[in-house]
Amino acid sequence: MIELRLHKDVYDGAAVDAAMKQFGRYARLTARDEASHWVVQIEATTPARARTVAGELGNAALGGSTKARPAVQP
């Protein structure tokens, strides 16, 4: 089991939800809401698969959070 901790200053909650929805069919995902972090637990058939799902889920949540921010433009 891998635990992914995504800081609320960085990650948008909706983006984390969307990422979990996207990767839910590849692994068993459970989430909990801590004071500073969204915490996602990933269980998969093999450790390697869990690692891959965790990594890609983190990337998807990061990408989604980027898009959710106001544009970096003058």
Added chain:
Amino acid sequence: MASLPSIPGELASADVASGVVRLTVREELYPLDAVFAAAFTFIKDCWVVVDRADAAHWAIALTPKAAGASAELLEQWVGGFANELLACAYRHRLAKDHRATVEAVTAAALAGALGPPSLDELEDFDFSNEAFEDPLGIAMSWEDKYGKKAKAGDAAPAGSTDDDDGGAP
């Protein structure tokens, strides 16, 4: 976690067994937008997690997707990321520094512009085929948007009869 030969330990460290390298940067120098922008260019090859190290620092963890990362390889990744981060922070600062100039030019542009597309225009647009979001309908061809067919006469320059409407078709 082991330190990396050419990077100070307080900035970066590597866990070779787990294939992870961590970089710590000051938020004051590297705002989150810059971190996001740099991270985005690495997500094809690395898994990236951004966390708060403390109130003043970001901690970025890079895990190369390719298995078997050595200390040297992890050092290359974190070095590349640091370079990208620097470029992104530069851009961020540039955007801030020149905000007034760019805003002035853009504002002048918008002052006489047509304004946002009407609801009718949006309703006519088929979003289902779009691979990227285009809420303003920018990606519509000129002919589709303005309902004209291209012909030589359409290319009349300003000052000719066809351009008396102010330049915008």
Added chain:
Amino acid sequence: MKALIKVGYGCNDHCTFCHTLDVRHVDAPADEIDRKIDRARALGHTMVVLSGGEPTIRPELVRWARRVAARDMDFGLVTNGRVLSYPAVVAELLALRLRYVYLSLHGGSRTIHNRLVRADAFAETYGALAQLTGRGLDLKVNCVVTLQNVDHLRGVVDAVRPFPDVTLKFSMVEPKGGGAALFAALSPRVSDAAARVVDAIEYGLATAGAAGPRFAHGGFPLCLVPGHEHRFADLKTDRFATMVEVGEPDYFPVDDDNKLQPAEPCAGCALAGPCPGLYRGYHAALGAGELRPRAGGPRSNSFDYTLEATVRPSPDGACPVLRVGVTPWDPGRHLFVAHGDRVARFRADSRDFNDAALRAIKHDRGQLYLDRSAKDAPDDFARDLIKLARSPRCAPCPEYARCTGLYEPVPDAGFERDDAIVRGWLAALAGDVLDVGCGADDRYDAILAPAAAAGRLRYVGVEPEPARAAARAARCSWAAVRAQALDEVAERGAYDHVLALRSWNHFPDGDRALAQLAALARPGGTVIIVDNVAFGLARTPAQTARARAGAAGFEHFRDDDSHAVVRRAAAAGLAVLDHHPVGPATSNQWAVRLRAP
């Protein structure tokens, strides 16, 4: 190297000068572009750049970028930038290796830009620039200069000044598509436009920060942009090797066939090598009267083909060039060399010679050599160079004429054979001999010294470079050597034989030089002129890098072949006694023996 793919000609702008005005309804099917992306990888390209029309309005944009990245190539766009005003699109493309953007901005204000693109586009295009700057991109902003914006070019400079990583390029409007249909209404006089561009660039240089922006121009004859010749930019300077239009089955080299350097007045211009010339359509309409050819100025007499890749041999022994395809390779700039079962591919990116000159050197004169020396510039051709000749396997091939060809090393480069002709002429000399531009070397001393010692000839050498003259004088007690240029030699009609051995192309003015040489000879005396034509050297990247870092400077003012001398001789009334021109079966040395009137 970049490959340019036209994905279709539809666009969300409608520029007055639109090059593809008649085909705006044509878009390539998505799978055609997929195939072309894959083909770019197979051809060894390192970047795919999508163009159009407007590539960003295609819904497949991100998918194509992903396909390019998945094939380990960088991605680029030639675009009006409007879609790139969406931050999310830019972020996604950057993650997919977007590295090059060539963005069209034709005015520094909404009024001017929109007037040219005939859409309310300025805020989006300019907003895209703010999105793209500082991302580590190779970021070019292209401003097409027409009658509608020629008075407002400083405004474009002002608009891009906040973006130091931008290179702002001013391009002369091309008479093509809308630019041809409305030529009179759109096209400024090229000399006027060039003057305005020079003004805008100098204004930009005076007001830009140390970091940039940088400035460039394209489509202007270099004689019209004095002091800014080096700022010329085009697809080749941006390292585009090939391009493919919608519907074309394969790539073609990027070429300059839409432009020309008219013989009158461009022949002999010192800028001819790198100059883009005039657009053909402009020349047809308004002629070349505005051009101001530049006399003098030294130029290169060689260029490098640098090793790019090795090509897998065909298991069945078939031609490896035919196997990979004929059309993507530039006839002048690419070079395939076969040796045994190995084939190496080289490419020349020289701007010292234009495409026509490169093709002539390669295919007409056959002057290609493999450099086996470790020198910056080879100085002993017979030992340093191995000649490359078109493979006999090419002879029966139906693709012979349009193919870049397969070349092979040949053992006899012909240097000694061709020089033996000159040695024979020198061995027969008697009387007063003047050697103009004699230099410091002793190449022919073994022939001349005994004749001088025997009193059969009296040798006078003149050399404009004092150090070389002194070196030769110190070594040759049998010779009278003076530090003099041709212009300074006053003994009219004093010599039985006048020699110009490898000095001809060093004379700034060929007509004047031939008249002077002939005048120094007695009536009926001989004038012997020998020189080399330019040649290409196949080199490894390390050899090329070393040569470019080396100190060898340009000494030639022209690249005349023997035919140029024979033409002048006929006009000046000199009889041609012997003429040995350069060809694929010879070395690069030509020789002409003339009789003074």
